[in-house]
Structure formats: C-alpha cells, structure tokens
Amino acid sequence: MSTTSKNLSSETKELTSSFKASNGDSINGNGFIIGQGAKTIPGSLKVEYNLNKDYKIFEAVIAPSEQWTGKEDKNIGMVKIYQNGHLIYDSGNIASNRDPIPVRLSLVDVNQFRIEAYGRELGLLNAKFIK
Numbered sequence: 001m002s003t004t005s006k007n008l009s010s011e012t013k014e015l016t017s018s019f020k021a022s023n024g025d026s027i028n029g030n031g032f033i034i035g036q037g038a039k040t041i042p043g044s045l046k047v048e049y050n051l052n053k054d055y056k057i058f059e060a061v062i063a064p065s066e067q068w069t070g071k072e073d074k075n076i077g078m079v080k081i082y083q084n085g086h087l088i089y090d091s092g093n094i095a096s097n098r099d100p101i102p103v104r105l106s107l108v109d110v111n112q113f114r115i116e117a118y119g120r121e122l123g124l125l126n127a128k129f130i131k
Helices: none
Strands: 002-008 012-015 031-034 043-050 057-064 077-083 086-090 101-106 112-119 122-130
Touching (some): 031 043, 031 112, 077 101, 077 122, 086 101, 112 122
Antiparallel strands (some): 002 043, 012 031, 043 112, 057 122, 077 086, 077 112
C-alpha cells in the first residue's frame, strides 16, 4: 500500500497518542484530529491510498473530541470514503454529543481508497487496513 497523496489543512494534525472522546472514552492509536477548538477553526483532510487489491477490510473510529463535552452542536463535521472513485461511506453531519462511530468496510477488489473529512475537533482514529 502506498499513500498517493495527503492534503491536511493547517488546522488538522496527525495523532500518535491517545484521544479522549466527548463521551469520556479514551481511544488509543494513530489517526487524525480534524480542526482545532470546538468553537474555532475547522480543518480538512484528504488522503488517498493505492491498495492494489491487497487488503480485505478497512476499520476506523470517528469521534468528537473531549472539547465537546457538555456542549451541543448538530454538525461538527463529516467523513466521506471513496473506493475506486465511488462514494461508499458518508457519515452525514456528526453531532457533538455522538458516541464514537465504528467504521468497517470491505476492500475486496479495491485499488484506490480515499478519505475526505471536514470538522471541528473531530477524530478519525485507529484507521487500519487489514489483509
């Protein structure tokens, strides 16, 4: 697998440590935190992978950060995932008080895999490709 392109806005950062979700869950592992500050600057993420049909499953967790604890907003961001150019996952608007969302997608016969996300203190975590 190779990363064919990665475009992170300046408000998006890669994580290499634990992430605290708005519901109090601690999620360990690598990923991205999209946007900085619950009421401030939104961030964006676009990353593409060339999978060469070598993987069977994609797994990840999408979660609002602890910055949202006790706050309510009906739309803090969204995540879309494409396989071979076709939209196969759309989170829709994610609410700030939403529990973490597990994502598990089949990768059978997938060459190109793209993730697009936009948000404010929204985590895309523990993303992994499974052979």
